[in-house]
Amino acid sequence: MSSILIIYSTTDGHTRKISQRLQQVIEQQNHQVKIVSINDEADVDLTLFDKIIVGASIRYGKHSPHVYQFIKRNQLILESKPNAFFSVNVVARKPEKRQPDTNPYLKKFLKQIVWKPKQLAVFAGKIDYPKYSFWDRSIIRLIMWITKGPTDPKTVKEFTDWKQVEAFGRVISEM
Numbered sequence: 176m177s178s179i180l181i182i183y184s185t186t187d188g189h190t191r192k193i194s195q196r197l198q199q200v201i202e203q204q205n206h207q208v209k210i211v212s213i214n215d216e217a218d219v220d221l222t223l224f225d226k227i228i229v230g231a232s233i234r235y236g237k238h239s240p241h242v243y244q245f246i247k248r249n250q251l252i253l254e255s256k257p258n259a260f261f262s263v264n265v266v267a268r269k270p271e272k273r274q275p276d277t278n279p280y281l282k283k284f285l286k287q288i289v290w291k292p293k294q295l296a297v298f299a300g301k302i303d304y305p306k307y308s309f310w311d312r313s314i315i316r317l318i319m320w321i322t323k324g325p326t327d328p329k330t331v332k333e334f335t336d337w338k339q340v341e342a343f344g345r346v347i348s349e350m
């Protein structure tokens with residue numbers, strides 16, 4: 176039995192929801208999982224875990240600066256254990272942009288960091304127009320219009336392929 180930490184960066188909660196699904200799948204394989212927001216990382220001792228998973232969503236083309244800082248600060252410890260990284264974004268709603276080597280954000284991110292995660296995944300995120308500020312809603316609708324996604328301001332839609340998330344959970348269990 177392994178003890179696994181999933182540390183996530185989210186703005187609207189969808190990366191936490193994906194982390195919770197990973198937790199369910201991994202716990203079914205008889206491992207222990209702790210999920211922690213990257214904002215509370217000071218409260219956890221990374222050395223206590225056998226494997227570390229980092230997950231982060233994209234906002235305006237980037238993962239949060241906290242993610243970069245966390246990785247930089249903990250690079251040696253991450254590299255000393257089985258580890259993985261996953262990115263959540265809506266470009267990944269298109270299957271051809273959902274692979275680590277086809278998703279533009281993950282490709283760029285990996286060039287910006289020194290850590291080379293042992294396992295990688297890209298998951299499609301969620302659109303929740305009613306929840307967004309007027310400004311965010313307008314910009315995301317414009318991007319969706321350009322990329323042929325939903326533009327109805329009432330749209331609340333999860334693009335996440337939960338089977339893909341579950342399969343990644345099994346990869347983590349076995350790595």
Ligand SMILES: Cc1cc2nc3c(=O)[nH]c(=O)nc-3n(C[C@H](O)[C@H](O)[C@H](O)COP(=O)(O)O)c2cc1C
Nearest residue numbers: 185186187188189190232235236264265266300301
């Ligand atoms: C203000 C804002 C900006 C976003 N920018 C991007 C973007 O540049 N590219 C993209 O693919 N998705 C973008 N998204 C979609 C998010 O990645 C998606 O909603 C994801 O599910 C958010 O996860 P979270 O709730 O864990 O933060 C954006 C969403 C919001 C609300």
